[in-house]
Amino acid sequence: MPTTIACRILVPARNEAASIAPAVAALARQDYPGEFSVIVVDDHSEDRTAEVARRAAEESSAAARVEIISAPPLAPGWTGKLWALQAGVAAASGRPDQRPARGELFWFTDADVVHSLTTLRRLVSRAEHDNLDLASLMVLLESRTFAERFLIPAFLYFFLMLYPPNWIADSRSKTAGAAGGSLLLRRSALERIGGFAAIRSEIIDDCSLARAVKHSGGKIWMRLTRASRSLRAYSGFAEIRDMISRTAFTQLRYSALELLGTLLGLTITFLVPVVLTFHRHPLVWLPALLAWCLMTASFLPTVAFYRLAPLWAPALPLSALFYAYATLLSAVRYWRGRGGQWKGRAQANRTLNRYGD
Amino acid sequence: MLSTLILEVLAFLSLAIWLALFFLWGGFWRIWESVADNDRLPHPGPGS
Numbered sequence: 001m002p003t004t005i006a007c008r009i010l011v012p013a014r015n016e017a018a019s020i021a022p023a024v025a026a027l028a029r030q031d032y033p034g035e036f037s038v039i040v041v042d043d044h045s046e047d048r049t050a051e052v053a054r055r056a057a058e059e060s061s062a063a064a065r066v067e068i069i070s071a072p073p074l075a076p077g078w079t080g081k082l083w084a085l086q087a088g089v090a091a092a093s094g095r096p097d098q099r100p101a102r103g104e105l106f107w108f109t110d111a112d113v114v115h116s117l118t119t120l121r122r123l124v125s126r127a128e129h130d131n132l133d134l135a136s137l138m139v140l141l142e143s144r145t146f147a148e149r150f151l152i153p154a155f156l157y158f159f160l161m162l163y164p165p166n167w168i169a170d171s172r173s174k175t176a177g178a179a180g181g182s183l184l185l186r187r188s189a190l191e192r193i194g195g196f197a198a199i200r201s202e203i204i205d206d207c208s209l210a211r212a213v214k215h216s217g218g219k220i221w222m223r224l225t226r227a228s229r230s231l232r233a234y235s236g237f238a239e240i241r242d243m244i245s246r247t248a249f250t251q252l253r254y255s256a257l258e259l260l261g262t263l264l265g266l267t268i269t270f271l272v273p274v275v276l277t278f279h280r281h282p283l284v285w286l287p288a289l290l291a292w293c294l295m296t297a298s299f300l301p302t303v304a305f306y307r308l309a310p311l312w313a314p315a316l317p318l319s320a321l322f323y324a325y326a327t328l329l330s331a332v333r334y335w336r337g338r339g340g341q342w343k344g345r346a347q348a349n350r351t352l353n354r355y356g357d
Numbered sequence: 358m359l360s361t362l363i364l365e366v367l368a369f370l371s372l373a374i375w376l377a378l379f380f381l382w383g384g385f386w387r388i389w390e391s392v393a394d395n396d397r398l399p400h401p402g403p404g405s
Contacts, residue, residue, distance in 0.1 A: 125398035164383025165391040221395035272371045285362045287372040294375040298386035
């Protein structure tokens with residue numbers, strides 16, 4: 001199929017030796033009918049990420065498709081992940097006259113995500129069918145430990161509340177979001193926004209990219225999938241708290257006023273209904289109970305998506321309380337000069353052990 | 358009396374918020390509409 005659009009798969013990786021082998025093997029064996037290649041950008045890993053990725057490619061019998069490159073030293077003003085992606089795009093770019101006639105797609109994916117073998121074909125089908133500039137899939141996150149079951153479905157729920165997929169796809173809406181674990185982007189759209197340089201310092205890089213593409217007139221789209229899954233496991237509450245607090249205050253644009261509004265909003269929306277349900281006055285407990293019922297009903301589909309027992313749904317207010325705490329912690333850490341921490345290192349210095357979600 | 362009035366306002370405010378989220382907020386919670394796994398689309402290729 002010579003005219004099928006070509007795709008370059010870019011995998012920025014930093015200290016991902018534990019998970020990158022199945023990720024690379026699945027990418028190399030995609031059933032995509034057109035030309036595609038995989039570029040793993042090793043971002044100064046201190047473990048054996050590059051070696052493990054290379055061996056996985058060789059064992060997948062598709063080593064010719066996979067290239068492992070090293071990211072150059074980090075340029076000032078860039079986040080590590082965007083700098084690695086920039087390096088991958090540069091490596092994937094031949095001379096303009098050598099580019100495929102029908103344009104080119106980039107598929108950015110994380111080094112700890114294992115895709116089904118049909119994911120790329122299905123994403124490209126959607127992008128071509130709907131003439132999308134950016135199409136992303138929110139992959140299935142781990143929900144095995146108690147902490148994960150308590151907090152990960154709520155993470156998805158809050159994300160969709162902030163970025164409803166219907167609004168993302170609606171060109172009349174300003175809402176723009178994407179999931180960086182699986183993000184397909186047309187080269188023309190990337191060039192139209194000025195490349196990654198336009199968002200080089202953004203910590204929430206996927207949503208910033210979606211915003212830039214949509215504001216430039218591009219069509220964007222985001223959906224969920226169970227067919228691709230993240231291997232990143234969170235063993236306890238502290239790890240998930242740090243994952244949330246890494247970007248929560250960034251989401252609030254480092255504004256104390258927005259932080260106050262968010263905490264107040266979380267309290268009235270998620271905590272007040274529960275507390276007031278146990279009041280003796282019917283004009284208090286009745287509306288409060290109705291609100292809690294609506295909240296529970298709205299969370300049930302997410303709980304079902306994660307194949308958890310329905311009894312997890314009424315516990316959403318407790319998860320919201322945890323998210324409020326993590327958001328407050330995010331602000332406190334920022335004010336103390338420790339913002340954007342991940343695995344004990346500061347993102348502001350671009351010295352993360354691994355990229356956060 | 359005053360405190361009960363405040364609690365009534367809070368309770369109805371939270372209910373109003375949830376009615377708006379449930380019915381007007383982009384259907385964010387109807388995630389079965391957002392699951393891509395059941396999409397039926399043509400194979401990418403010539404003419405697609």
